[in-house]
Amino acid sequence: MTTDVTIVVATRNRRDQLLDLLPRHTAPVIVVDNGSDDGTPAAVTAAFPGIRVVELGRNAGAGAARNVGVALAETPFVAFADDDSYWAPGSLERAGELLRRHPRTALLTGQVLVGRQERLDPVSAGMAQAPIGTAPDAPGPTVLGFLACAVVLRRAAYRQVGGFAERLGTYGEEALLAMDLAAAGWNLAYTPELVAHHLPTPSGRDPGARRRVEARNRLLTAALRRPAGVVRAVAAQAWRDPDGRAGLRDAARQAGWVLRHRRRLPADVEAALTALSRVEPAPAAPVPAGAGAPG
Template sequence: MTTDVTIVVATRDRREQLLDLLPRHTGPVIVVDNGSADGTPAAVARAFPEVRVVALGRNAGAGAARNVGVALADTPFVAFADDDSYWAPGALDRAAALLRRHPRTGLLTGEVRVGPQGRRDPVSAAQARAPLGTAPGAPGPSVLGFLACAVVLRRAAYEQVGGFAERLGTYGEEALLAMDLAAAGWQLAYVPELVAHHLPAPTGRDPRARHRVEARNRVLTAALRRPAAVVRAVVADAWRDPAGRAGVYDAARELRWVLRHRRRLPAGVEAALTVLARGDAVPGGVSPTAPSLAG
């Protein structure tokens, strides 16, 4: 059983799937419930008395739920799982060993295998191509993004940057955290041997509503950290369809919040994001935290 990694599971209205998957978690587990109407907190508490259950009583969003879970964890490392995912046996022990061996690494993201067939998620396939190369002393290729269900973090790094921005809620909230960790000097690395299984339900959330929130969060993330030209490009891309346009209007309502929290990224992180946006592969690698680029 993994003792150095706490697994934080954010959930909402997926009681049966969560109950099916909780036995697959090895290590201490904290379940944070986002206002489920299906009796999830009580059901988990009855079936798994060793699991700590926190009922928020409202849908605060996945990022806020994870922040609550991390604040309650007392292990040096934290792994995230969704109510439809679990880590492969041995993955978290291996992640803890790598984080102990690589003190400058703040986040490890593993390979996501989707469905019963275990096909590799496209995000993992893109990370495996390693367009940013591998930073000196890192346990794997550098990344500047991740799927939340497939990360293990150093708790001190997470707390240093304030965790997820709760204003972003759910969907696309990972991008800002990745930027902030890199801006703070932490390495983020892809390690494919750390496998996370994702078993999405056949019928998920409302796809149009999800697209609207994703567009909103892309615009907000760009406005919080990126140059004006990038913000304009993100807005133009979102504007192509009605749900995206609605997301842009939603983001515009947050202008005062953005102005209070806007800060530009170090030059090295911005350069790495530009490489990723162009789809370039850099033979020598671009380290988002390299002093020569950080400015």
Template sequence: MINKPVPPVVETDEVTVVVATRNRPDRLRETVPHHRATTIVVDNASDQPLHVPGAEVVRLDENIGAAARNTGALRARTPFVAFADDDSYWAPGSLARAVEIFRAHPEAALLTGRVLIGPDGRLDPVSAGMAATPIGTPAGAAGPSVLGFLSCAVVVRRSAFLAAGGFNPRLFVYGEEALLAMDLAAAGHQLSYVPELVVRHFPEPAGRDNRARARREARNRALTALLRRPPAVAARTLAEVARTQPAALPHLVRDLGWALRHRRRLPEPVELALRRLAG
């Protein structure tokens, strides 16, 4: 259960909160009142049009998955964009603090915050992993370097996000963050974990098809390797997917040609960092 919403407060006019959603109006009614900045809700062709008090709603004609966030970022007019899911929100003070950090760190393109799950505020294991990253903290960076993130827990420099192409529509959802992280790092930007920025996340305990999610995550992991990693890494990833998620292979095969046509190797420092993360 989400805490009672606070009265609407705009703590910064330099951030736009972008929320992509589909068929979850009840969750939006709970979370949107917590957003402390201008908010754009991008509706991925919900069955019924959404009305969300306190937010601008952009309704899409079709469900484009994570790329709906690109639509919100394009519509925003602020230098920074914070992404949230329809079941999450940024804790008070986090957005204003993110602006201060970006101003102090001009090389930063992405700040990812500490995610606390549920009413009891359990630390998300992904956040714990980021705090212990083996790729360290570069001199002058805002925090430990990351090459991945949870999409509901990042604030981005809008210009860098758009220049990198945002979330690739071909990946749709689940695991779409990895490719964007690689491309931002390849462009020379810093991506940092900043635990003082806090996200509250209230995922529903049931209702999602976990098997379908696992298939799509496996497919996207393989496509991302084909798009950016060395041949040996791509081959190992394909073999792992074939062994652990064979049901993902038909979905993967359809996009192999596209991935090979858009293949682009990462700069060596980024590739080395990915290898360190993989152990």
């Protein structure tokens, strides 16, 4: 078991799957519970007395839960896992080695294998193409986004930029953090030798509600960091879908917060994001209805 990485697991109402996967983790674990009402905290404590369990008492969102876990971690590096994911043996030890060897790298994102069939997630396949190249002092192709269940971060860099924006809650919260790390001068790299297994299952959550939140968060993220033209394009895309329109209305209610926290990205980061936007996105990986991030 590695001792310089802490795994932070955000969870909500997935007790049985969490209990099934916790034995597969190969580093100390902090479980942060987002107001579960299915007995998750007590069950984890009873089954795994060595695991620290933090009860938020409400659904604060995955980003907020991860922020709490990172604040409590005492190791230099932190890995995230969802309650339906785990890291392959050896991945976290290797991640620690790479982060020590590459001190300007804040974040490593590994490849994601989905389901029992271990299908490569299309997001991982897209990252491997390296459309914006590889920094000279980075261990892999540069990325400006990630899947939260497949990253290992330098804790100091995460805290430097403030972690996840808790207003974004769950779904799409990763994009703003990636932008802020890059804007602070850190490298973010895709390293396929690190492997995260994702085992999504139906959860009964409302897919329309998820699309609404995703639309809201895409617009808020763009409005916080991107040029006006990008914000208009994001809004226009969301307007085509009823759930997207609802998300736009939700975002409009956050206008005051956006104006207080808006700051443009450095020119090189904006140019890289523009280059990425010209690459045709890979199709989404098929997942069961209602599956997704905790929260």
